[in-house]
Structures are given as C-alpha cells and as structure tokens.
Amino acid sequence: MAIVVVGNVFVDIKGFPDTKYIPAGRNSGSVEIVHGGVGRNVVEDIANAELRPRFVSMVDNTAQGEEVLRKLRNHKVDTRYVVSVPDGMGIWLAVFDSTGDIVSSISKRPVMDAMVELLDEKGDEIFSDADSIVVELDMDKEVIKRVFRYAEKYRKKVYAVVANMSIASQRRDFLQSIDCFVCNVQEAGILFVKDFSGLTPEEMSRELARCVVSARIPAMVVTMGSRGAVYATIEGSRGVYPAQRVKVRDTTGAGDAFCAGVSIGLTYGKGMEDAIAIGTRLAASVITVSENVCPRFLPKELGLELEVEEEA
DSSP states (O other): OEEEEEOOOEEEEEEEESSSOOTTSOOOEEEEEEEEOHHHHHHHHHHTTTOOOEEEEEEESSHHHHHHHHHHHHTTOEEEEEEEETTOSEEEEEEEOTTSOEEEEEEEOOOOHHHHHHHHHHHHHHHTTEEEEEEETTSOHHHHHHHHHHHHHHTOOEEEEOSOHHHHGGGHHHHTTOSEEEEEHHHHHHHHTOOOTTOOHHHHHHHHHHHHHHHTOSEEEEEOGGGOEEEEETTSOEEEEOOOOOOOSOOTTHHHHHHHHHHHHHHTTOOHHHHHHHHHHHHHHHTTSSSSSOOOOOGGGGTOOOOOOOOO
16 A cells, blocks of 8 residues: 555756846856656655655666666655656756745656556556555646546545646646645646735635636645645635745745645545645755755654554
8 A cells, every 4th residue: 555656757957046146147056966856756755754655657767767766765665667768757957046936947858658558557556556646737648547547446536736737727627536736826826817926825715715616626725835825625615724934945846745745644534734734844844955855754743643664
C-alpha cells in the first residue's frame, strides 16, 4: 500500500542575484542546479514524511537520470515504475529576485510516450493497491486518461496539482473526477477566467465556493502565499487557513510540498482543515532553503497515527 504519484522529473537551474535584480542588465549572483519537477518534488515530500510512496515517471537514460533515481531511492521512494529513456526529463530555467520570488522562467517539457506504454503494460499492478493517487494534471492527455481509468477501476481517490495551468485548464472535464484539486491563486484565476488578485482570503473563499459549484469540482484548495490558503467543496463547506510566518529564501517547491501535505492528510483520514495544516507546515519548511523539498518528518509530527515501515 502506498500513495502513487504520477508526474514529471525536471532539472531545475536557478539563478539568485547578489543585489536587486535588473531585468535588462547583467546580474552577478549564484546559480544552483537541483532535481525538480512537480511530480518528483511531491513524491520526495511524501517520502520525507516516511510514507514510502510509489513514483510513476521517466528519467533520462544518462548519469544524471541515475542520480535522480539514486536520490529518490535513498529517500525510500518506490522507483520500480520510473522508466529510463532518452530525453525523459524536462529542464526548468528560473531567475529569482532578492525576495525569493520568480521574475523569469522557461521550461522544456519531456515527451510522454514511454509513460503511456508503461501504464498500458503495468497499470493494474501500479494502482490496484494504492492508498490514493496524486497526479500532475497538465501531463500528456493520454497519460491522464489512463490514470483516471485505473482510478475508476479500483475506486481510488485522486488529488491533482499542476505545473502549467494553461494546459490543465483545457482539461476541465477531468476536474470533475478529482477528489481535491490544489493550485495557487494565479492558477485559479486562469482556470476560472477571473481576476482574484485583489481579494482578501475570506472574499476568495466565498468566490471559490461559487466557482466549484458552478464547475462541478468536488473540492479545491487555493494557496495565497503569505496570506495563507482557502478551500471550498461542492457540498458547501469553505474556509481560510493562515500561512506560517518564516523567512523566505526560495519559493520553488512550496506549492508542491503543500499539495503533498494536503494529499497525505486527506489520504489518511484528516479533514480538510487538518490536511491544509499539514500542507502549510511542509510548505513553510521548503521556502526557508534553496532545496525544492521539505526535510524529514515523522508521521506523528504531522498528527498522523501511522507506523513507519522499517526496512527489511
């Protein structure tokens, strides 16, 4: 039994200026290369809560791809369903300002044919005993179709996150089959074609409640940065959860950690607010460092009464 995460692996190249960032100028600073990708980040965050997740993805058939797999295995991620193929990983290039916010980025996405073949061949053994499924909604549509087919077949709850909302917004029909969709306020604006930027969290929670009902989305959680997160369900419940105050180094991966925490909580019996509390704690632990993932937590630290599976 495990949470199954279906998503991409990226190599993240991140630049940090020494002083104020000048868009048209030459900026001195530091450049870091780390393992990234929404799916990869989420699965490592779940693993860092000692929950032994299963990863369905691709990596390059190179030394760099092997390094990604080695790190995931060291964190107790089940990588049996990660295939090694040419150009199996994406690349994300980003520049940050002195406050840790992204000012510019560009990405190259991997081709997903190998993952489609993997799901056709081994989908039953991947999903039949899953505790739940976390999926990147903006992956190749054929991948998404197969994930939902197996989720329906085995009656598994699905939690979704996105890397590119412009792509995910074209798949609104899938959102009606998701148990909870997690995104940030800018992404929610793209999805619903609305400007939420001037809303307070309380106003946003009321607006989100209307949106999920009209779009027939079972539940959504929307992060609002330092203003916390809001949630709403199709049954009518809604609320606001405050952010945890920390010094920001790099916001990369915070949303992925938040999604991991919410998915963990909902998978293992927590209500929405308690699940958001876990997501908030994991996200806060990420933004204080330049790494894309949270440090290790024991399940009991997150309010989970789960036994840690010991290695054989």
